[in-house]
Amino acid sequence: MSDAVLEVDGVVTRFGTQTIHNGVSFTLQRGQLVALIGGSGTGKSVLLREIVGLLRPSAGTVRLLGTDIWNASAAELSAVRRRFGMMFQDGALFSSLDVAHNVAVPLIEHTDLRGEVLWPLVQLRIGLAGLEPGSERKMPSELSGGMRKRAAIARALALEPEVIFLDEPTSGLDPITARAFDKLVRFLVDDLGVTIFLVTHDLDTLLTVVDRVIVLASGKVLADGPVREVMQTNDGWVQSYFSVRTMIGGGHETHGT
Amino acid sequence: MNPIRYSSEAPLATFVAEGAGATLRLAGDWRLPQVEHLSAALSALPRPARLVALDGGALTGFDTAGALALLRYLQQQAGTDLRSAVPRNFTQHHRRILDVVAGQLSRIKGFEQTRRPGVIEAIGRASAALWKLLAGHIQFFGYIAAGLATLVTRPQRLRVKELAAQLEQVGIRAIPVVVLVTFLIGLVFAYLLGVQAERYGANIFVVDGVAIGMSREFSPLLVAVIVAGRSGAAFTAQLGTMRLTEETDAIRVLGLSPMDVLVLPRLFAIVVALPLLVFVGDVVSNLGGMLMADRVLGLAPATYLDRLQVALRLKDVIVGLAKAPVFALFIAVIGIRMGMTVSSDTRSIGINTTSTVVQSIVSVILLDALFAVVFQKLGI
Numbered sequence: 152m153s154d155a156v157l158e159v160d161g162v163v164t165r166f167g168t169q170t171i172h173n174g175v176s177f178t179l180q181r182g183q184l185v186a187l188i189g190g191s192g193t194g195k196s197v198l199l200r201e202i203v204g205l206l207r208p209s210a211g212t213v214r215l216l217g218t219d220i221w222n223a224s225a226a227e228l229s230a231v232r233r234r235f236g237m238m239f240q241d242g243a244l245f246s247s248l249d250v251a252h253n254v255a256v257p258l259i260e261h262t263d264l265r266g267e268v269l270w271p272l273v274q275l276r277i278g279l280a281g282l283e284p285g286s287e288r289k290m291p292s293e294l295s296g297g298m299r300k301r302a303a304i305a306r307a308l309a310l311e312p313e314v315i316f317l318d319e320p321t322s323g324l325d326p327i328t329a330r331a332f333d334k335l336v337r338f339l340v341d342d343l344g345v346t347i348f349l350v351t352h353d354l355d356t357l358l359t360v361v362d363r364v365i366v367l368a369s370g371k372v373l374a375d376g377p378v379r380e381v382m383q384t385n386d387g388w389v390q391s392y393f394s395v396r397t398m399i400g401g402g403h404e405t406h407g408t
Numbered sequence: 409m410n411p412i413r414y415s416s417e418a419p420l421a422t423f424v425a426e427g428a429g430a431t432l433r434l435a436g437d438w439r440l441p442q443v444e445h446l447s448a449a450l451s452a453l454p455r456p457a458r459l460v461a462l463d464g465g466a467l468t469g470f471d472t473a474g475a476l477a478l479l480r481y482l483q484q485q486a487g488t489d490l491r492s493a494v495p496r497n498f499t500q501h502h503r504r505i506l507d508v509v510a511g512q513l514s515r516i517k518g519f520e521q522t523r524r525p526g527v528i529e530a531i532g533r534a535s536a537a538l539w540k541l542l543a544g545h546i547q548f549f550g551y552i553a554a555g556l557a558t559l560v561t562r563p564q565r566l567r568v569k570e571l572a573a574q575l576e577q578v579g580i581r582a583i584p585v586v587v588l589v590t591f592l593i594g595l596v597f598a599y600l601l602g603v604q605a606e607r608y609g610a611n612i613f614v615v616d617g618v619a620i621g622m623s624r625e626f627s628p629l630l631v632a633v634i635v636a637g638r639s640g641a642a643f644t645a646q647l648g649t650m651r652l653t654e655e656t657d658a659i660r661v662l663g664l665s666p667m668d669v670l671v672l673p674r675l676f677a678i679v680v681a682l683p684l685l686v687f688v689g690d691v692v693s694n695l696g697g698m699l700m701a702d703r704v705l706g707l708a709p710a711t712y713l714d715r716l717q718v719a720l721r722l723k724d725v726i727v728g729l730a731k732a733p734v735f736a737l738f739i740a741v742i743g744i745r746m747g748m749t750v751s752s753d754t755r756s757i758g759i760n761t762t763s764t765v766v767q768s769i770v771s772v773i774l775l776d777a778l779f780a781v782v783f784q785k786l787g788i
Binding site: 274291292310 | 439440441443444447471472473476477480501504505507508509512515516517751752753754755756
């Protein structure tokens with residue numbers, strides 16, 4: 152089994168006359184926590200949608216868990232969809248179902264588990280995502296932003312995925328909740344062996360928990376490597392991006408509180 | 409000792425005697441797809457005298473679902489935990505998963521399914537909810553009355569632009585559908601009456617039936633139902649979306665009053681537009697009736713109009729038109745309030761919009777029945 156979980160090769164995206172990606176390539180190794188960054192409008196979320204099979208790129212290939220997403224049969228695609236999870240920006244929880252049923256949806260749809268096996272699993276997922284007991288019965292509208300994201304993580308975890316994609320996991324969260332969420336993400340990688348690919352704007356996430364950073368700029372991968380290396384890239388955008396941090400804390404790192 | 413096979417591979421769980429106690433040896437794939445087999449294999453094991461160790465050396469796969477099955481077995485059937493039954497030979501990764509799941513074990517209980525309320529309880533809850541809804545409507549009507557009172561003292565606060573926009577939306581844009589529906593109903597009504605009247609040679613009385621029936625009863629009712637479906641639902645959806653996107657809060661913060669900007673223009677628009685639309689319906693349904701009378705009953709349009717002068721009293725038209733503003737008031741109060749009480753999720757917009765349509769139509773029909781009784785008693 153190859154250790155490359157995701158291979159993105161020469162992806163080109165055009166919307167009308169506008170070219171968003173002009174040959175984006177990178178690979179993702181098993182057990183890594185990788186972040187994709189880039190300025191607004193560089194197509195980070197678009198790339199994520201192309202990887203998970205929601206939006207077809209104009210050219211290029213995406214191999215996710217060994218399957219060529221855009222040339223796969225419906226059956227192959229459905230098989231690979233059970234092996235990865237996705238958390239959307241605001242959770243995208245089903246608003247008519249409570250948290251427990253939201254988490255149970257993938258299990259009910261893709262397995263034949265009986266209730267006495269299924270519900271303990273659902274509770275385990277909710278616990279692993281760090282929601283306190285009693286959240287199971289809550290409706291999505293009763294949850295705070297941070298809890299909604301945790302419930303979405305629990306749903307993404309339902310089928311024991313090998314990879315989880317996160318779209319801006321800490322956006323809209325207060326710093327304390329955001330750092331706790333970073334720790335949760337790190338825990339999923341370290342203790343459960345999940346590979347995680349996330350799109351973020353959050354410098355603290357990058358500096359404290361991420362193994363590797365991919366910078367997207369003018370349609371290409373501008374830099375790719377550990378945060379310390381990427382910070383040294385001689386590029387205006389990268390320099391000003393990381394300098395915000397240096398201005399405030401002199402580059403000082405805040406390890407998990 | 410107790411091999412339980414579910415595949416050609418090694419048994420998933422076996423006991424191995426070891427001194428005074430026993431070791432539970434795990435083998436094969438302990439992952440989510442196998443979890444039903446795992447639970448079955450574990451519960452089929454005999455109750456061990458004393459479990460002292462777990463051997464994970466032969467595991468080919470292990471995830472949180474497998475760990476949960478194992479730990480729940482230890483807790484419930486073997487009556488032990490990881491402190492007494494020591495895990496051995498687990499890979500570092502498997503051991504971590506085991507520890508993580510063990511940390512969550514205390515919160516996992518059986519899942520009590522939602523209790524379905526009994527019939528009596530359901531009726532009781534529904535009645536209470538209905539009463540709460542009605543009380544809310546009455547209260548909201550009070551707010552509107554207060555808003556109207558302020559407007560009377562300071563008429564310059566009337567938002568003419570919003571009112572005009574709403575009048576166009578509620579009134580003018582509803583004309584095509586009102587024309588279509590009332591024309592067809594007038595046509596059908598004339599035909600049904602004509603078939604009966606013809607037997608007695610009383611063709612001419614079809615005019616009485618269409619004119620009085622439509623303007624007194626059917627035109628107000630039909631038009632009110634159309635407006636409830638068109639504008640009542642639109643009010644709820646528009647205001648509900650504005651609440652969700654915090655636009656109504658923005659209006660407040662900017663020092664404007666949602667009552668002036670959102671509620672009253674809609675209320676006025678519908679109260680003014682509905683009688684006008686009913687009048688359109690009165691006219692058009694008679695055109696429908698006239699067409700049918702001409703084609704099927706041999707009643708020339710001139711004859712029809714002649715009879716119309718005699719048959720239709722002004723009173724009948726006014727009775728029909730007078731009902732319309734009352735219908736409109738109810739539709740407006742229901743539609744606006746249901747929009748303003750949308751809760752914080754998108755789903756409730758759909759629920760409230762549906763509810764608006766149902767409530768409006770039911771209340772229009774109830775009001776119509778009430779009017780019929782009152783007019784009867786008053787001899788109008």
